[in-house]
Amino acid sequence: MVMKQDNRTPAQRILATASDLFYRNGYRATGINEIIEKSGVAKATFYDHFPSKESLALAYVKSMNEADKRGVEEGLKPFPGPYEKLLGLLDFLVPWSKERDYRGCAYLNIASEIPDHSHPVRHESKGRYQVIRTLVGQLVHELKKQRGRAWKDKDADRIADDYLLIFAGALALAQVYHHPRPLREAKDAATRLLA
Amino acid sequence: MVMKQDNRTPAQRILATASDLFYRNGYRATGINEIIEKSGVAKATFYDHFPSKESLALAYVKSMNEADKRGVEEGLKPFPGPYEKLLGLLDFLVPWSKERDYRGCAYLNIASEIPDHSHPVRHESKGRYQVIRTLVGQLVHELKKQRGRAWKDKDADRIADDYLLIFAGALALAQVYHHPRPLREAKDAATRLLA
């Protein structure tokens, strides 16, 4: 269980273990003791770094948020234009959902386990979607500019909203169906939306 | 807390209380003791009717599924045709989300708390979306027939899939944002989809 020669700091190991367990098994279903055991850390060490389980939940969502932000930024760089970027964003979902047994959107899942909607974790989850909405909005505006007269009657913001609905819907449906088909359908739907 | 002169049976009271708590606070966050206390029932009575908390979870999802199925059927009756029904379905969401402090799709929420995707509760959740997909599919096919030549090149199933993505996306986004705007946007998006 305990990995020797692990050059990560205890805090990193804890966060990595917790991220995996929180996502795979759920926040409440995951106990502190399991996190401690699986990350090969003493209980006191855990509480040295995270004053409570709740603070770990927040660290989990924040670190995901940052990682995803960077990941999307890097991942979209190779695509030449806004159109390709917008479709590319959806392309990432299929392989990513297959990597680990897909359990839906991590932000939505943990948010649904925290009723208080003013809780920092909920705030961070909302922030994630706002970041995506902003990015999509910029790309659609860019696309509108690019298309010129052909798109002069299109409302870029409305298209961005539609895109986000499709995006979020795909994540949700792939979870209930436990199948990546909705993710592919989402790309088709987006292709039509941006046609 | 205990309602006197409650003519519901203990099982009904338990299910009603549990439904409320499971939805509002989450499945794991809700303890048996709380359900027992709030429904004014003895612990032994609870276990007479439900052999375990898990069985109550299943009863919860099943009863919702049946109620929703009937609710949609009844609710769509007044609408004259498939087009109106499809948009009407989305119209229900806004007032319904305002009734109780909206916490997202109940089926998705409890499904996300149960990792095992072959669990009966997950199966029931999936069933809910399949029922909606079937209904939407029928309505779109009906609509295609109605529109005749104007829609001869449209793929009804693809439109139904798109509709469902928008539908599911709206539920998810309304939860993260804790605001009904995505539900309205979904109606706009569907209007364009069916134009």
Add this chain to the structure above:
DNA sequence: GACTTGACAGACAAGTCTGTCTGTTCTAAC
């Protein structure tokens, strides 16, 4: 009037949860 049924009250078992605390061991800087 005895008997069954179903609900009541609540103690109890056995285990889990988060979080605290004591004390030991390792490592790196001086």
Add this chain to the structure above:
DNA sequence: GTTAGAACAGACAGACTTGTCTGTCAAGTC
């Protein structure tokens, strides 16, 4: 070498979890 800081092991507290069990009471049935 000594010393400070960090991580270690793991006992412990106290609350909370699901589920069992004993026994009481009221209503309806034979």
